Amino acid sequence: MRRFALSALAALAFGLTATTPNAAEGPALPKEHWPFAGIFGTFDRGALNRGFQVYKEVCSACHSLSLIYYRHLEGIGLTAEEIRAIAAEKEVTDGPNDEGDMFKRPGRPSDRYVAPFANENASRTANNGAYPPDLSLMVKARKGGPDYLYAILTGYKDAPADVKMMDGLHYNEFFPGHQIAMPLPLSEGGVTFADGTAATVETMARDVTTFLAWTAEPEMEQRKQLGVKVVLFLIVFTGLTYAVKRKVWADLHA
């Protein structure tokens, strides 16, 4: 029986690892250290703020962030006034009013983050036929998650001599097929951080990846902190139920 149990556990463990799909494409992603990884992981507030700035000043020219409402930005530590100001920078179409006309008004915290283009066709027309994907869930929607995003943002290289590049595409070491429509997005000093952090490509890539990890899983800190409590409780509870079980069964094993 004991051997059966052990073998079954081993088989299960093997099954779990073996059945996890691992279709690797392109070179292996460099493993970065992310402070939000692990069961005690939290988002670095400074990185979140800088990352939001990078998104706002660079990425948002082409990429939407449709699942984020301005009010959500409280989660990265912005105050209600700051959020109102950021929302008001954009114009939002609202209506119809009493006369039946649509009208423009400044954005409010209850609005979705305003997208750079009205729709996919407008976006493709402006971007040489390519469609910059929405970034809200990007960290969850790619194998490798934050490592993949960071690798893409820092993976631009000159194309090797033997690679024939298609018109309007750019060589990227980590993009599947290596030919990506997005031109090199980050350049040294592209943004000026208020906290004085030097805006290197690596810092900007790390920070915007951190911000997008937050947009993908804004519940992450709450989830992990609750998880630690729940698991600790359950471990104690398991110990207690085991003790009770032993006590109840003591007669039979005597």
Added chain:
Amino acid sequence: MNAPEWKNPVVRWIDFRLPIFSFVYHELGVYPAPRNLNYFWTFGSLAGIVLVIMLASGIVLAFNYTPHATMAFDSVERIMRDVNWGWLLRYIHMNGGSAFFIVVYIHMFRGLYYGSYKYPREVLWFLGVIILLLMMATAFMGYVLPWGQMSFWGATVITNLFSAFPLVGESIVTWLWGGYSVDNPTLNRFFALHYLLAFVIVGAVAVHLWALHVQKSNNPLGIDTKGPQDTVPFHPYMTVKDLFSLSVFLTVFSMFVFFAPNFFGEPDNYIPANPLVTPPHIVPEWYFLPYYAILRSIPDKLTGVLAMFGSIFVLFLLPWLDTSRVRSGSFRPTYKKFFWVFVVDCIVLGYVGANPPEGYFLILGRVATIYYFFHFIILLPLLGWFERPLPLPTSISQPVLGGRAAATARHMEKA
């Protein structure tokens, strides 16, 4: 054993008209369980509890979910972001699906090892296989609901399987879809059926338990119980043992829900469904991978589909395919070895199913598929004839207690 004379007058009044208290007392209180059950026997009650967790979380999710092709994806993300504890509900439900299959697969392999499908528990086994089929249908339709890329393309691939049937195939597929492609009508009916089938499972589980309580549990020795010295009352012995198992399960389950909620998922399902873009690899959830491997290892589509369904339906024939009269694998030295070969075969099939059917994987998948059916159709009937089982113990209490059976039996009567 008769129910106690109920002291509470209200209980007595009700019980006289509807003996629900006596029923619970008989089926959960004094119900005799073999005293030698090991922890693998706790997976049955565990599966029942996971079903309850799935129903509870699923019903609340349905409060907030919108089954429409243009709104489903966003409504799930709204649950994750704006609904109070919505992320917790969804991650419980999402990981609960995987947990349900893990628990049920262990429950089934336990049945295979200890011969729980044999006389007189054949109907109990059939009901279990029916529950598995219902679970597969429910899980498949549930996976479609978030309307991500894998939802959409998984639905397309699986529903298209029916087009393999000659003459009526195409019409069946159109009928399933409610149109000429997977679209809003498909999503709507999958939501309705996902909700319905969950309760059909509840019904099937009730009948499964009924059948169990008629013939009672099998046990690791696979011999019949011969009297009170071989059994213990379900409460408190089995309830406390099941409770311990449940707490271990919940601990592991919570680690997935809180720390690795997307472990079993595919990143592609966080991309909204797009009929114009096919993902590079369409893979089903892990619990379907072995069947997917069987399907893809056969070049002819119809044969592949039949083999895939056959891999489940062969389980209905199992009580007759296994010709050995000894139930427990513990006393079947050869079967015991082949049981583990079969477990490995299933894991290999799962591994193959997760990878593209090319080169090495194609060959491995074919060998593993042939072995899967070989195990049931050729090996099991022959083993019963040629295997020489070990001598069976005369009773359950004897190997467990030696000479002290009588003393404990007396003790039991007091308890």
